[in-house]
Amino acid sequence: MPAMRESMSVDRRGLMLVLSSPSGAGKTTLSRALLADTDNMKMSVSATTRPMRPGETDGEDYFFVEPVDFNLMINRDELLEHAKVFGNYYGTPRAAVEDALSSGNDVLFDIDWQGTQQLAQKMRDDLVSIFILPPSTAALEKRLKSRAQDSDEVVAQRMSKASEEISHWREYDYVVVNDDVDECLSEVRAILKAERVRCSRRTGLIDFVSGLREGY
Numbered sequence: 427m428p429a430m431r432e433s434m435s436v437d438r439r440g441l442m443l444v445l446s447s448p449s450g451a452g453k454t455t456l457s458r459a460l461l462a463d464t465d466n467m468k469m470s471v472s473a474t475t476r477p478m479r480p481g482e483t484d485g486e487d488y489f490f491v492e493p494v495d496f497n498l499m500i501n502r503d504e505l506l507e508h509a510k511v512f513g514n515y516y517g518t519p520r521a522a523v524e525d526a527l528s529s530g531n532d533v534l535f536d537i538d539w540q541g542t543q544q545l546a547q548k549m550r551d552d553l554v555s556i557f558i559l560p561p562s563t564a565a566l567e568k569r570l571k572s573r574a575q576d577s578d579e580v581v582a583q584r585m586s587k588a589s590e591e592i593s594h595w596r597e598y599d600y601v602v603v604n605d606d607v608d609e610c611l612s613e614v615r616a617i618l619k620a621e622r623v624r625c626s627r628r629t630g631l632i633d634f635v636s637g638l639r640e641g642y
């Protein structure tokens with residue numbers, strides 16, 4: 427009689443979950459909520475040359491760096507992707523992402539469409555991308571203003587770029603509207619849950635199925 431299988435778990439490769447949106451649609455809000463109750467998921471902390479906002483912490487929200495240091499990171503190939511967004515530079519430190527993936531975690535990214543395109547060119551099979559839309563332009567502006575962390579000039583600059591950013595929605599695997607945050611979050615969780623059991627990610631399936639067919 428074959429031995430009982432002790433565990434139903436099947437090994438899988440980590441995935442890279444990207445959230446993009448026009449500024450203010452809710453990526454940070456959704457990311458924090460998702461990380462709070464999701465196992466095996468790490469946030470990718472970007473490097474940026476933008477000034478720190480009130481309430482932000484260096485090393486947690488971003489690594490705030492000078493332009494000269496950002497350039498050094500590019501030249502040393504330390505960034506997985508990078509882009510200029512609203513006049514500042516942003517990039518994803520490569521080592522932390524590679525460490526998280528190789529230790530069996532998924533990685534969550536809050537990056538723009540330019541960065542998503544670069545990740546898609548390099549690591550398409552591991553990428554799951556979601557574009558977050560606001561329910562309306564007026565709601566987007568209200569959110570940017572009520573966040574109260576940027577000057578009127580910065581808010582106006584971000585609103586003026588929103589339409590152009592939204593035009594990239596077709597490049598994403600999924601599009602979710604963030605009207606009610608809990609509903610939006612449950613859609614994001616459903617996407618993650620399904621993508622985690624995608625056949626092509628489940629490296630342990632061949633052994634698991636062979637075992638089943640042999641009666642284990």
Ligand SMILES: Nc1ncnc2c1ncn2[C@@H]1O[C@H](COP(=O)(O)OP(=O)(O)OP(=O)(O)O)[C@@H](O)[C@H]1O
Pocket residue numbers: 447448449450451452453454455456569570572573604605606607
């Ligand atoms: N569904 C929602 N309903 C109402 N307000 C929301 C909702 N989602 C997020 N917000 C609020 O909108 C503001 C902007 O949200 P958030 O900072 O998460 O956006 P973001 O997409 O990360 O912006 P950025 O691209 O500028 O970093 C915040 O004050 C947040 O509390």
Ligand SMILES: Nc1nc2c(ncn2[C@@H]2O[C@H](COP(=O)(O)O)[C@@H](O)[C@H]2O)c(=O)[nH]1
Pocket residue numbers: 446447448449453472473476507508509511512516517518536537538539540541542
């Ligand atoms: N391509 C990248 N885009 C990034 C990265 N980190 C953040 N972002 C995007 O920048 C804007 C503005 O962010 P904010 O914090 O200044 O409001 C937003 O769209 C982010 O998604 C990155 O590493 N690479």
